[in-house]
Amino acid sequence: MKMEEKLLLKLEEKGSTGSVDDDGATAITAALVFSIFTAVCGSFVLGYTCGYTSPAQSGIIADLGLSIADYSLFGSILTVGGLLGSLVCGTLTDYIGRRGTMGLSSVLLLIGWLAIAFSQNAWSLDLGRIIMGFAGGVYSYVIPVYIAEITPKNLRGGAVLLHQLMVSCGIAFAYIVGLMTNWHVLALIGALPCLVQLIGSFLIPESPRWLVKVGDDKSYEAALRSLRGQNIDISYEAAEIKEYTKSVAKISKHNLHEVLHTKYAYALTVSLGLMALAGIGGATGILFYATTIFESAGFSGTIGTVAMALTQLPPIILGVFLMDHFGRRPILLCSAVGMCMACFSVALSFLMKEHGWMKDYSPYLALIGILISAATFPVGLGGIPSLIMSEAHFSFSQASMFSLCYSSQY
Numbered sequence: 203m204k205m206e207e208k209l210l211l212k213l214e215e216k217g218s219t220g221s222v223d224d225d226g227a228t229a230i231t232a233a234l235v236f237s238i239f240t241a242v243c244g245s246f247v248l249g250y251t252c253g254y255t256s257p258a259q260s261g262i263i264a265d266l267g268l269s270i271a272d273y274s275l276f277g278s279i280l281t282v283g284g285l286l287g288s289l290v291c292g293t294l295t296d297y298i299g300r301r302g303t304m305g306l307s308s309v310l311l312l313i314g315w316l317a318i319a320f321s322q323n324a325w326s327l328d329l330g331r332i333i334m335g336f337a338g339g340v341y342s343y344v345i346p347v348y349i350a351e352i353t354p355k356n357l358r359g360g361a362v363l364l365h366q367l368m369v370s371c372g373i374a375f376a377y378i379v380g381l382m383t384n385w386h387v388l389a390l391i392g393a394l395p396c397l398v399q400l401i402g403s404f405l406i407p408e409s410p411r412w413l414v415k416v417g418d419d420k421s422y423e424a425a426l427r428s429l430r431g432q433n434i435d436i437s438y439e440a441a442e443i444k445e446y447t448k449s450v451a452k453i454s455k456h457n458l459h460e461v462l463h464t465k466y467a468y469a470l471t472v473s474l475g476l477m478a479l480a481g482i483g484g485a486t487g488i489l490f491y492a493t494t495i496f497e498s499a500g501f502s503g504t505i506g507t508v509a510m511a512l513t514q515l516p517p518i519i520l521g522v523f524l525m526d527h528f529g530r531r532p533i534l535l536c537s538a539v540g541m542c543m544a545c546f547s548v549a550l551s552f553l554m555k556e557h558g559w560m561k562d563y564s565p566y567l568a569l570i571g572i573l574i575s576a577a578t579f580p581v582g583l584g585g586i587p588s589l590i591m592s593e594a595h596f597s598f599s600q601a602s603m604f605s606l607c608y609s610s611q612y
Contacts, residue, residue: 231431233407234352238361240402241348242368244304244341247311247395249372251280251334256492257380257507258388265385268324276327277490283335284342291343299412300348303340305403310337311396319389351409352429363518363525366585370518373489374511381504410440414447476587479538484545485579488572499551499568500561506569514576521581530586537582540574547571 255277263273295303310333317330346365353361372395380388407429413422422443426436488495496506521533551568554560 230357231429233428234430236402237352237406237429238349238364240399240406241304241345242364243395243399243402244307244345245365245368246372246375247308247392247399248338248341248345249369249374250376250392250395251311251338251372252369252486252489253373253376254380254388254392255280255490256494257377258385259491259494261385262327266321266323266327272324276324276331279328279332280335280338281486283332283337284339285335287336287339288342289339291340294340295344295347296412296415299416300344300351300409301403301406303344304348305400307337307340307344308396308400308403310334312393312400315389315393315396319386319393348409351411352407354430363521363585366580367518369584370514370580374515377492377507377511381507411443411447414444419444473587476534476583480583480587483538483541483579483583485541485575485583488544488548488575492572495548495568495572499548499565500555501565501569506572509569510572510576513573514580517577518580518585521585534582534586537578537584537586540578541583544571544575544578547574 255273259273259277262268262276263270268276291303294306298306314330314334314337317326317333321327321330349361349365350358376388376392379391383391407425408421410422410426410429413425423436423440426440426443427434430436430439492510493503493507497503525533548568548571551564551571554564554567
């Protein structure tokens with residue numbers, strides 16, 4: 203029996219696959235909670251970034267004299283930056299660490315928000331937006347990975363889903379606050395969580411798995427002990443992390459060419475397909491321009507935006523608790539069906555409006571479609587593909603796989 207299998211068997215005999223206290227309960231320490239909080243500050247600002255363009259559209263166009271095409275470029279260029287960030291996220295995270303990558307991303311987001319907040323023309327808006335997109339592409343990878351690596355196994359599923367929950371909270375917050383303030387202040391508010399995470403990145407421990415990977419044997423046990431508590435026996439988990447990391451390092455040299463090997467074709471197709479489906483399913487367009495869609499359909503942009511913001515939170519909160527009970531695939535399928543219904547409903551609404559059919563009811567059809575999208579996307583297509591990737595244990599480089607999959611999403 204391999205050393206790794208022996209370690210796992212001992213952990214099972216102890217009553218858990220994670221760190222346990224004397225009563226057999228998983229230790230949730232203040233350091234663990236603070237570390238997760240610091241990480242999901244980035245998730246919040248990622249959602250806030252996506253939701254910013256909808257409430258800010260009318261103000262930016264009026265103040266800077268932009269055309270619809272100019273503003274469309276401003277909104278969509280975020281995905282260009284995200285594509286660039288997703289291509290380097292794995293390498294960057296492995297090179298400077300999870301904590302360092304989050305700190306660097308928060309600095310880039312701060313620069314981006316300040317560039318937008320004090321913009322006087324279109325080019326500075328676009329520059330700030332593409333910088334934020336790059337940081338967002340990195341965030342989408344490093345935050346779930348960091349949370350998964352520091353959290354005990356029996357809490358990992360719900361903890362990773364906190365990333366998507368906070369993304370949804372950021373979107374909702376941007377929508378609601380955007381109704382009460384101008385686009386300059388809205389951008390400055392977005393910089394605050396970045397500052398919180400930047401400060402927090404100096405205080406939280408680095409991922410023990412990354413420390414083992416770079417050969418820092420002393421620091422990884424200290425980091426693990428700070429996350430699990432001083433009175434917790436971490437010997438089994440520490441040894442398991444070390445043995446697993448070493449065994450993975452011996453398998454391959456972790457390059458992108460190995461990811462494209464024939465024997466990984468099925469796994470790669472599923473992973474790329476899930477990420478691509480999340481990107482092309484229509485949710486991004488609805489998210490970026492929700493207010494305009496409501497107004498174009500003949501419905502109140504204010505009421506629609508608030509309704510959309512409030513609708514998306516309960517399902518994702520429920521999903522955090524039900525994910526491990528029902529499984530990933532049923533929820534993912536329900537989400538895909540919901541997005542199909544949502545896009546069809548919105549398209550039908552505008553078709554009816556164009557032909558003058560049932561004018562009194564077509565705006566409500568658009569509202570229903572957008573609310574279905576808000577309720578079904580975050581809990582399924584918005585979060586599960588990333589969760590599946592974080593749980594996958596392939597013999598090729600996870601960094602390369604994540605980079606390829608996230609670039610497909612953008």
